[in-house]
Amino acid sequence: MTVEEVTTxxxxxxxxxxxxILDAATAVFGAKSYVGTTTDEVARAAGVSQPYVVRLFGxxxxxxxxxxxxxxxxxxxxxxxxxxxxxxxxxxxxxxAYAGLLSERGMLPVIANSTALDGEPExxxxxxxxxxxxxxxxxxxxxxxxxxxxxxMAGGMLINAIVGLRLVGAYGTEQSVTEVLNACFxxxxxxxxxxMPVAGEPW
Amino acid sequence: MTVEEVTTxxxxxxxxxxxxILDAATAVFGAKSYVGTTTDEVARAAGVSQPYVVRLFGxxxxxxxxxxxxxxxxxxxxxxxxxxxxxxxxxxxxxxAYAGLLSERGMLPVIANSTALDGEPExxxxxxxxxxxxxxxxxxxxxxxxxxxxxxMAGGMLINAIVGLRLVGAYGTEQSVTEVLNACFxxxxxxxxxxMPVAGEPW
DNA sequence: GTCTATACTGAGATAGAC
DNA sequence: GTCTATCTCAGTATAGAC
Numbered sequence: 001m002t003v004e005e006v007t008t009x010x011x012x013x014x015x016x017x018x019x020x021i022l023d024a025a026t027a028v029f030g031a032k033s034y035v036g037t038t039t040d041e042v043a044r045a046a047g048v049s050q051p052y053v054v055r056l057f058g059x060x061x062x063x064x065x066x067x068x069x070x071x072x073x074x075x076x077x078x079x080x081x082x083x084x085x086x087x088x089x090x091x092x093x094x095x096x097a098y099a100g101l102l103s104e105r106g107m108l109p110v111i112a113n114s115t116a117l118d119g120e121p122e123x124x125x126x127x128x129x130x131x132x133x134x135x136x137x138x139x140x141x142x143x144x145x146x147x148x149x150x151x152x153m154a155g156g157m158l159i160n161a162i163v164g165l166r167l168v169g170a171y172g173t174e175q176s177v178t179e180v181l182n183a184c185f186x187x188x189x190x191x192x193x194x195x196m197p198v199a200g201e202p203w
Numbered sequence: 204m205t206v207e208e209v210t211t212x213x214x215x216x217x218x219x220x221x222x223x224i225l226d227a228a229t230a231v232f233g234a235k236s237y238v239g240t241t242t243d244e245v246a247r248a249a250g251v252s253q254p255y256v257v258r259l260f261g262x263x264x265x266x267x268x269x270x271x272x273x274x275x276x277x278x279x280x281x282x283x284x285x286x287x288x289x290x291x292x293x294x295x296x297x298x299x300a301y302a303g304l305l306s307e308r309g310m311l312p313v314i315a316n317s318t319a320l321d322g323e324p325e326x327x328x329x330x331x332x333x334x335x336x337x338x339x340x341x342x343x344x345x346x347x348x349x350x351x352x353x354x355x356m357a358g359g360m361l362i363n364a365i366v367g368l369r370l371v372g373a374y375g376t377e378q379s380v381t382e383v384l385n386a387c388f389x390x391x392x393x394x395x396x397x398x399m400p401v402a403g404e405p406w
Numbered sequence: 407g408t409c410t411a412t413a414c415t416g417a418g419a420t421a422g423a424c
Numbered sequence: 425g426t427c428t429a430t431c432t433c434a435g436t437a438t439a440g441a442c
Contacts, residue, residue, distance in 0.1 A: 007427080008424095008425090008426055008427060009425090009426065009427090011425055011426075012425075012426095013425090014425070017425080017426095033238070033319060033320065034238070035236065035237070035238025035239055036238055036323060038416080038417060038418085039417075039418065039419090040416095040417070040418090048426070048427090049426065049427055049428080050417090050418085050419095051418095051419075051420080051421095051426085051427075051428085051429095052425080052426055052427070054418070054419060054420090055419095055420095055425090055426085056425095059418080059419080060417095060418065060419095109319075112318075112319055113319040115315075115319070115363075115364045115367050115368055116236060116312075116315055116316040116318070116319045116367045117236065117367075120239060124368070124369070127368055128368050128369070128370060131364065131368055131370065132370075150361070151357075153361055153364075154354075154357040154358055154360065154361035155357050157357065157360035157361045157363070157364045158353070158356055158357035158360045160318075160360070160364075161318045161334065161356075161360045161363075164318050164319045164320075165318055165327070165330060165331050165334055166327070166331070167331060167334065167335075210409080211407090211408055211409055211442095212407090212408065212409090214407055214408075215407075215408095216407090217407070220407080220408095241434080241435060241436085242435075242436065242437090243434095243435070243436090251408075251409090252408070252409055252410080253435090253436085253437095254408090254409075254410085254411095254436095254437075254438080254439095255407080255408055255409075257436070257437060257438090258407090258408085258437095258438095259407095262436080262437080263435095263436070263437095
């Protein structure tokens, strides 16, 4: 018996489709960076056609901007959830929350890469704003001291680098990675261990 | 009177021309990142034709690899120069050396961005190797403790982010940047102040 | 050693049907 | 709301002259 081929994605409210595409785009941009990613790859990952992606978001740059704005908001959202706890534990718990985002495909890589995208004139300002919003949240709302804030952000940037480079298992850093995570973000390590990618593999 | 137009670059030994192009490529890649840069821009910055750049380096990816390998070597070379001094001052002096590289156009941005380029399959391994070589140098040759090494690298990554985002003058980080540099890399600040770029401007 | 001219390709974007 | 078909252009890479 012949099977009716599914040639078009099922109809869906545009807002839902948008979220679906943003998830897919986060994963693909995270794996291949902004310029290394094609709108077609995003479309296929989301199960829709390439022109439709462009249709919904206008341009590739606008799609990317939507992705990183969402990612930065997501980070702050996670951080905000730990505020109710005891202030002494905030660094620890925010670190764990950040590391926990490793489980969301592309979320951390996208943030890591956005830091290096001032080249694209539309994107630079958005990345700057996102970085600043996190910095200010950590300092002003979570109430860390200036020094704690700096160390926390530095630890985050190191995590980003390790994540961006898929640096687990590389000679000279094997045990360092564990210690890095442990030291930068106490308690994060147990959540991270199974989430870390292998060097060279997309994720 | 008519002037003879200079249409071709003066002859030069290939090795010298290579260095010239690598300098130009470092500046351009640093300003616009790997994928945002065209071989033609590099060529124009170096005062030669686009095909000649390709001719000398084979492909754009190979050119980029040459650029970042040179940059990583440069960093380690700077670090090596401080080894003769007293061990207690190494962190301080290596930090100053790193910050001093801000004066070499594109050098730090290129390193910062390479951290986010695992997407390009040829480049990822090179970036990993470079990062590892610095990590190992700092720990094994400069003799920092595991913890000092991690903090030093984290500080470097934060500097990279600040540099990559051209974050000077942004609200909420204005004084933080100064403190970051001061705290991550004592004594670096005085060398950096005049070298920091302005947000949004290429450099 | 270096250029001009050009072939080739990939990918973002548009038009318009269903 | 979503697709197919297609235009267009930028950008890498090649061929070959000087």
